[in-house]
Amino acid sequence: MHDKTWVPVANSTDLAPHHVFQGRLMGQELAIWRADDGHVNVWENRCLHRGVRLSIGINTGSELVCQYHGWRYANRNAGCTYIPAHPADAPARTICSKTWPVIETGGLIWTHFEDRDPPLPELPEGGAALRPLPLAAAPEMVRESLAGLAPEGFGPLDETLQARGPAGSLHLMVQPADAGRAVIRGIVQSDEPELALLRRLNLFLRSARDQILAQAALTPAPEPIPHRPERVSEELAEMPEMVSGPARLRVQVAKKELVAKDIVALELEPLRGALPASQPGAHIDVALPNGLLRQYSLVNAPGETGRYVIGVKREPESTGGSAAIHDSLAEGDLLAISEPRNNFTLRRDVEETILVAGGIGVTPLLSMAAALKDDGLPFRLHYFAGSEEQIAFGERLAALGDRLVNYIGLDPEKTALALKGILKSPAPHAQVYVCGPAPMLDVTRATAAEAGWPDAAVHFEYFANTREIDTSSSFRIELARSAVTLEVPAGRSILSVLQEAGVAPPSSCCQGACGTCMARVIEGEPDHQDVYLSEAEKAAGDKILTCVSRAKSDRLILDL
Amino acid sequence: MIKLYDFDLSGNCYKVRLLLGILGLEFERKNVDFFPGFKHRAAEFLAVNPLGQLPVLEDGDLSLRDSHAILVYLASKYDGSGRWYPTGDAALLGEIQQWLSLAEGLTATASAARLAEGMDFDFDAEAARKGAYRLFDVLDEHLWFREREGSDWICAPAHPTIADLACFPYVMLSEEGGVSREDYPAIRRWTDRVKRIPGFSVMPGIFPAQLGS
Numbered sequence: 001m002h003d004k005t006w007v008p009v010a011n012s013t014d015l016a017p018h019h020v021f022q023g024r025l026m027g028q029e030l031a032i033w034r035a036d037d038g039h040v041n042v043w044e045n046r047c048l049h050r051g052v053r054l055s056i057g058i059n060t061g062s063e064l065v066c067q068y069h070g071w072r073y074a075n076r077n078a079g080c081t082y083i084p085a086h087p088a089d090a091p092a093r094t095i096c097s098k099t100w101p102v103i104e105t106g107g108l109i110w111t112h113f114e115d116r117d118p119p120l121p122e123l124p125e126g127g128a129a130l131r132p133l134p135l136a137a138a139p140e141m142v143r144e145s146l147a148g149l150a151p152e153g154f155g156p157l158d159e160t161l162q163a164r165g166p167a168g169s170l171h172l173m174v175q176p177a178d179a180g181r182a183v184i185r186g187i188v189q190s191d192e193p194e195l196a197l198l199r200r201l202n203l204f205l206r207s208a209r210d211q212i213l214a215q216a217a218l219t220p221a222p223e224p225i226p227h228r229p230e231r232v233s234e235e236l237a238e239m240p241e242m243v244s245g246p247a248r249l250r251v252q253v254a255k256k257e258l259v260a261k262d263i264v265a266l267e268l269e270p271l272r273g274a275l276p277a278s279q280p281g282a283h284i285d286v287a288l289p290n291g292l293l294r295q296y297s298l299v300n301a302p303g304e305t306g307r308y309v310i311g312v313k314r315e316p317e318s319t320g321g322s323a324a325i326h327d328s329l330a331e332g333d334l335l336a337i338s339e340p341r342n343n344f345t346l347r348r349d350v351e352e353t354i355l356v357a358g359g360i361g362v363t364p365l366l367s368m369a370a371a372l373k374d375d376g377l378p379f380r381l382h383y384f385a386g387s388e389e390q391i392a393f394g395e396r397l398a399a400l401g402d403r404l405v406n407y408i409g410l411d412p413e414k415t416a417l418a419l420k421g422i423l424k425s426p427a428p429h430a431q432v433y434v435c436g437p438a439p440m441l442d443v444t445r446a447t448a449a450e451a452g453w454p455d456a457a458v459h460f461e462y463f464a465n466t467r468e469i470d471t472s473s474s475f476r477i478e479l480a481r482s483a484v485t486l487e488v489p490a491g492r493s494i495l496s497v498l499q500e501a502g503v504a505p506p507s508s509c510c511q512g513a514c515g516t517c518m519a520r521v522i523e524g525e526p527d528h529q530d531v532y533l534s535e536a537e538k539a540a541g542d543k544i545l546t547c548v549s550r551a552k553s554d555r556l557i558l559d560l
Numbered sequence: 561m562i563k564l565y566d567f568d569l570s571g572n573c574y575k576v577r578l579l580l581g582i583l584g585l586e587f588e589r590k591n592v593d594f595f596p597g598f599k600h601r602a603a604e605f606l607a608v609n610p611l612g613q614l615p616v617l618e619d620g621d622l623s624l625r626d627s628h629a630i631l632v633y634l635a636s637k638y639d640g641s642g643r644w645y646p647t648g649d650a651a652l653l654g655e656i657q658q659w660l661s662l663a664e665g666l667t668a669t670a671s672a673a674r675l676a677e678g679m680d681f682d683f684d685a686e687a688a689r690k691g692a693y694r695l696f697d698v699l700d701e702h703l704w705f706r707e708r709e710g711s712d713w714i715c716a717p718a719h720p721t722i723a724d725l726a727c728f729p730y731v732m733l734s735e736e737g738g739v740s741r742e743d744y745p746a747i748r749r750w751t752d753r754v755k756r757i758p759g760f761s762v763m764p765g766i767f768p769a770q771l772g773s
Contacts, residue, residue, distance in 0.1 A: 013707065016749045018770070022742050058771055067767050131704050134743035195708055202701065375771060 062303020079277020
């Protein structure tokens with residue numbers, strides 16, 4: 001129906017702030033919207049959930065929210081960032097709206113359905129876009145009918161629908177909306193007053209449209225091009241994200257900046273294409289030049305999809321991770337990272353959210369705070385820092401206004417007292433998110449329990465598991481799915497035995513902090529040594545972190 | 561207290577509810593079961609409005625039928641800003657009336673198609689749709705050039721008037737009658753703007769344009 005070219009599908013002025021434009025190209029409905037950062041998104045006009053048009057949804061400036069069940073999709077990468085019906089689960093990364101490439105030039109938005117980018121349209125500099133004129137006629141016929149017409153002052157339109165005359169130059173395009181539908185678009189360059197000229201050309205196109213429609217009425221309308229919606233299965237939609245092991249993404253360090261004493265911020269940009277969607281609370285694995293794999297939370301606010309931002313503190317007792325980043329990593333360096341994973345999911349269906357940060361633990365909470373602020377949900381961020389100069393990401397903190405409460409230089413005793421104050425009255429529809437050093441998290445856990453907070457309402461993200469791991473036990477594991485029985489001797493972890501047998505789940509931190517290597521326990525009593533599972537989860541005994549935890553019983557049957 | 565003879569699914573009643581909400585006026589609702597009860601044709605309601613049409617507004621001794629008459633009355637009496645129906649501006653009043661008449665046309669076309677498709681009324685839906693598309697075309701062109709002139713609204717340059725409220729409901733409900741707005745981008749942008757007017761309220765079939773509203 002058209003040669004391999006970019007096709008105009010909207011005028012730039014169609015994309016008003018926080019508006020979602022409904023378009024169509026070759027029978028495919030499009031939802032086109034501009035985010036607050038200026039990026040234009042051209043997506044399939046269907047929510048992956050129930051197929052509702054995204055064009056009736058809400059453009060928040062950073063995300064598109066489906067009007068029906070509130071699924072949210074991120075600017076640029078179109079990844080699903082939140083499913084309200086599953087508020088405690090991170091959406092699978094594979095839930096991603098269909099997107100097409102986009103350019104904006106000549107006051108028009110262009111896209112194409114080809115496998116690789118066609119050459120850019122050759123357009124003269126400047127000019128004004130005409131009022132688009134849709135009509136129910138075959139695009140080919142519209143093109144043929146327009147060629148030869150002579151708008152006053154421009155002379156006849158040639159076969160490429162271009163005309164030049166004393167009034168200036170005119171370039172028309174026919175957008176093939178469907179087999180029997182077209183939109184006439186155009187750009188005009190002229191010294192004449194713009195508004196009067198646009199009105200004159202609108203009248204010209206209207207009379208051309210009426211002629212073409214009269215002609216089209218003589219032939220039967222062609223069948224519409226069938227629509228091929230892409231959907232995600234119910235199963236996938238309801239399943240929390242599967243974790244993946246290796247650091248598969250390549251990024252470049254676009255910026256390295258000291259944002260507080262001993263804390264650097266890294267901005268990581270993709271080498272090509274868009275970064276996968278992340279959600280508040282998500283982290284990435286970073287493979288460091290010295291061979292270590294380390295986890296860092298993303299600081300990104302909603303819609304901040306062009307780069308990942310992480311904060312790294314130089315740890316005096318560092319095993320080499322933070323030192324490698326502080327000392328040897330430079331702007332322009334390449335890094336291998338994992339796709340974002342989320343074990344610290346933010347619920348957005350609660351009446352009040354309490355965020356508690358200790359030191360560099362503020363990073364995932366900054367992302368959460370920005371999301372809550374965007375949504376207009378009530379929250380407070382309590383930030384414990386050793387000193388003023390250790391407060392990182394000042395600009396992001398300042399944006400939170402009076403929802404930020406700082407606690408500077410408190411000793412453990414005063415910190416405990418402050419935490420008691422923050423958590424003194426458990427509210428039925430409130431949630432607490434805590435990230436910080438292990439001792440502070442332990443105190444918070446105890447304080448919350450004492451105050452009567454239910455386990456499920458208090459969420460923790462540990463940097464590391466600083467407890468000593470007891471590896472003295474030996475036991476047998478039976479893998480129900482793999483039909484394998486393995487011995488775990490003293491001194492070795494379940495995970496390493498599984499890895500040796502080639503049936504290991506993905507793993508990441510290897511110290512019982514990140515939750516990646518979790519397996520389901522079918523039978524047997526786990527000996528939990530991690531800091532990831534809640535007390536209730538540990539007591540239930542149906543999950544185990546295979547990297548550090550072991551068995552109290554002689555054998556464990558795992559769902560692997 | 562103002563009393564409104566009202567029906568949830570009626571676009572003409574919704575126009576009045578919109579302005580009442582925007583002006584922050586308290587009112588008492590008297591529901592008239594238009595569908596499926598057809599109570600607008602019952603003797604009890606015919607005593608209120610012999611034409612058997614909704615809405616009807618009662619304010620003190622005054623009883624008014626016709627949604628546009630009610631908009632004119634409410635804006636003239638209760639709008640302190642004098643913007644929704646600027647009684648001192650002859651040209652603007654003329655323009656407003658011109659678009660109230662087009663809104664009347666929308667009731668006869670887009671609304672008729674919706675009643676035929678959704679509530680089994682014996683109207684020629686195809687003819688109604690054709691009429692609606694003709695009006696949409698005129699409105700879209702008008703709004704497109706209004707935007708070029710720097711105005712977001714149908715009549716006045718800097719603020720909405722009752723003309724915007726009068727045209728809005730049956731434009732926004734058109735898809736229930738099989739009238740697509742896909743080919744009218746300027747109309748779609750304008751409906752987003754109407755939805756962001758402070759005090760805006762929704763009705764069944766009309767969604768908000770922002771979160772948390």
